[in-house]
Amino acid sequence: MTAVPLAPADIVQAVSRVDPIVPGGLEAFDHLGTMVCVVVPDGRCLYANSAFEEGLGLSRKSMLRESIYDWVVSPGLLRDVVSAVARNEFATSRLQTDLRRHLHGHGEPLPVQVIVTRLGQGSLVLVELVEVEQQTRQDREERALDQVQANKELIRNLAHEIKNPLGGIRGAAQLLQMELESKSLTEYTQVIIHEADRLQSLVDRLLAPHRRPHVVGDVNIHEVCERVRSLILAEFPKGLKVQRDYDTSLPDFRGDREQLIQAVLNIAHNAAQALIDRIAQGDARIVLRTRVVRRVTINRALHRLALVLHIEDNGPGIPESIRDRVFYPLVSGRDGGSGLGLTLAQTFVQQHQGTIECESEPGRTVFRILIPLP
Known part of the structure; x- marks a missing residue:
């Protein structure tokens, strides 16, 4: 069904009835x-916001000549719900459907x-559409924020409990070594001192992101990627390709360049180590891909622009048993791994008001870093 457009006077009158209801x-x-969007009971659109324009792929002017029922795959239930809400049978209702990204059957449904x-006392209806994927991502972001705070408290408390007795153990081992005459016995005290130093180093790495000051300056994400690329290729010069797929229109932003280099390097280095078998075969690949996204919600805040950095590899994938816990401290899928690299990467990205996800x-395997742009 193609709706008959409302006359301009009718639209103005309808909009004036909404204005007092909506602040601003x-x-x-x-x-x-x-x-x-704001519609009348028969589905005719009186107003659509800019997010709807982008999501549907139509200009606002074009949308005002259409019916909302033309924008969904199966409009029957939506038509019934809009009519019922307009008649004030109930104030609000929820349902799920598939939105046509483009009219006339082009594009994948969303x-x-x-x-x-229902808006006010009239028959106008406010229709809000939330991407199911977006809602899922926001839920993941909220869980990640809670997880980071919990990790921070856990790490600080654990480090405090470890450091004090660790210093005493090392000092006692040194004093004992001075009293021992047998070389074979001093080897044991050396083991104690060495292991105490190793634990001290681990504690220092756990506390590093919380101790180091945040040095803010202009950051170009491609300079960060190029630095990481050169470091990875220096360590793995044969059998591994690190491909660039950059959107060079991305602007600079304010951030801590060294922290971001460390975050991207931790992810890329993990990928390279997971690709050892493919490196031996000569077909290992890591892709650094940058893009810009518009009107995106990050950590509960709406941002006009954001950069997205994908770090993709063709390795065996993360073991399913730890896939949901890869950002937890001391969780590693590699023998000998400390399990701190991704935890630190997540901390550094979140210090830039960004998020990091993994598929x-x-x-x-793809790690996706999202950072808001000015």
């Missing part, structure tokens, strides 16, 4: 990261959760 008028909806709400399957 309809323009306030343009600051939301979710897709929002799974969305739809929230339908892994045999033959493909």
